[in-house]
Amino acid sequence: MLFILIIHLAAFLAGCSGNKNSGNNDSSDLWNKLSSYFRPPAEYENVYGNFRSPLLYYNGDTVRTVEDWQRRRTEIKDRWMSLLGQWPPVITGQTFEILDTLHRENFMQYRVRFYWTPNEQTEGYLLVPDKEGKKPAVITTFYEPETAIGLGGKPYRDFAYQLTKRGFVTLSIGTTKTTENQTYSIYYPTIENATLQPLSALAYAAANAWEVLAKVQDVDSTRIGITGHSYGGKWAMFASCLYEKFACAAWGDPGIVFDETKEGYINYWEPWYLGYYPPPWENIWSKNGHDYAKGIYPKLRKEGYDLHELHALMAPRPFLVSGGYSDGTDRWIALNHTIAVNRLLGYRNNVAMSNRVNHDQTKLYMIFLNGTCIQQINLPKSRKMRFLNTLFRFFAQKINSGCLTLFYQFIQVT
Numbered sequence: 001m002l003f004i005l006i007i008h009l010a011a012f013l014a015g016c017s018g019n020k021n022s023g024n025n026d027s028s029d030l031w032n033k034l035s036s037y038f039r040p041p042a043e044y045e046n047v048y049g050n051f052r053s054p055l056l057y058y059n060g061d062t063v064r065t066v067e068d069w070q071r072r073r074t075e076i077k078d079r080w081m082s083l084l085g086q087w088p089p090v091i092t093g094q095t096f097e098i099l100d101t102l103h104r105e106n107f108m109q110y111r112v113r114f115y116w117t118p119n120e121q122t123e124g125y126l127l128v129p130d131k132e133g134k135k136p137a138v139i140t141t142f143y144e145p146e147t148a149i150g151l152g153g154k155p156y157r158d159f160a161y162q163l164t165k166r167g168f169v170t171l172s173i174g175t176t177k178t179t180e181n182q183t184y185s186i187y188y189p190t191i192e193n194a195t196l197q198p199l200s201a202l203a204y205a206a207a208n209a210w211e212v213l214a215k216v217q218d219v220d221s222t223r224i225g226i227t228g229h230s231y232g233g234k235w236a237m238f239a240s241c242l243y244e245k246f247a248c249a250a251w252g253d254p255g256i257v258f259d260e261t262k263e264g265y266i267n268y269w270e271p272w273y274l275g276y277y278p279p280p281w282e283n284i285w286s287k288n289g290h291d292y293a294k295g296i297y298p299k300l301r302k303e304g305y306d307l308h309e310l311h312a313l314m315a316p317r318p319f320l321v322s323g324g325y326s327d328g329t330d331r332w333i334a335l336n337h338t339i340a341v342n343r344l345l346g347y348r349n350n351v352a353m354s355n356r357v358n359h360d361q362t363k364l365y366m367i368f369l370n371g372t373c374i375q376q377i378n379l380p381k382s383r384k385m386r387f388l389n390t391l392f393r394f395f396a397q398k399i400n401s402g403c404l405t406l407f408y409q410f411i412q413v414t
Contacts, residue, residue: 085196206239269293
């Protein structure tokens with residue numbers, strides 16, 4: 001049986017931050033097939049749950065206009081930055097140090113080094129397609145950078161490799177050293193005296209990665225997105241929400257809200273996420289670790305903060321949740337709040353979610369469209385041609401309406 005789970009990572013050009021309500025022809029055959037991923041199931045439509053609305057100021061006043069939202073957005077970001085720790089200045093003046101190069105298939109692979117915090121360098125992999133000209137780019141995040149470029153031995157997580165083969169510049173980064181010593185994250189300035197919650201430090205590192213990637217000659221800096229799975233999904237989510245230069249994002253089953261019922265999969269209480277305290281650590285990797293949580297996590301839970309407020313900072317930038325065990329269809333309740341913000345701003349179809357049963361990625365097919373070229377791998381030829389023809393008609397309409405849209409889609413088959 002075929003289950004199609006589609007991840008849309010969309011970046012919009014020339015002042016087009018998403019799908020404005022006007023002039024958007026959503027009646028195409030493709031849109032009829034895809035629209036369910038942008039729309040909550042009936043039982044969750046316009047259901048907002050007990051989440052505090054992002055359209056209410058913290059003093060209870062209502063956000064009514066676009067201008068109100070800009071003030072409210074600033075309030076949300078400032079509040080969360082004060083809770084998580086204020087970032088040092090983003091590093092804007094550096095370029096990659098190239099450590100070695102290798103030509104693979106139709107792209108160059110560069111092992112690179114750069115500063116992702118003021119006092120710490122990291123190594124990653126920059127993959128650049130052979131084709132000349134400016135290209136969209138994606139940062140991939142994980143425990144180490146080899147997995148995303150196809151060298152980590154983990155199936156169906158070679159996002160950077162697959163994207164680069166289809167025309168994206170990619171930068172794969174990961175916390176290799178702290179993964180090896182099982183502290184997993186970034187601690188600024190030191191693990192003994194961190195002033196940022198580690199998950200925010202990861203977001204800060206991704207912001208510095210954005211800045212250095214944007215200086216690569218082949219990169220269109222207006223079209224840089226970020227994606228990751230699980231740990232990398234949490235990282236990508238915090239980075240894209242807290243750093244508005246990311247054009248779009250896809251978050252792979254990170255646990256998009258706090259939830260202590262998922263057997264430790266959504267473990268934001270861990271000291272390498274939002275429960276930082278100086279080591280030695282106790283009761284880590286516990287399914288009920290929230291009972292022992294330290295750091296900022298207990299305060300966030302007690303005072304009613306949740307991650308849907310960060311999602312709202314994405315508006316009107318598009319994002320997708322690739323949900324599995326951690327993020328089922330009920331997560332639409334949280335996502336509805338960002339849909340409401342987009343609606344206020346005059347945008348629609350900028351929030352999407354696909355769902356599968358399990359946390360781990362299974363067999364994936366990838367489709368990439370760059371406005372003139374659609375590629376698809378490992379589908380039967382007859383089905384491939386039907387799907388591609390429909391895709392082309394849909395995106396031709398988007399291009400003609402003035403919004404050149406980039407999508408990459410993962411189709412899961414079980």
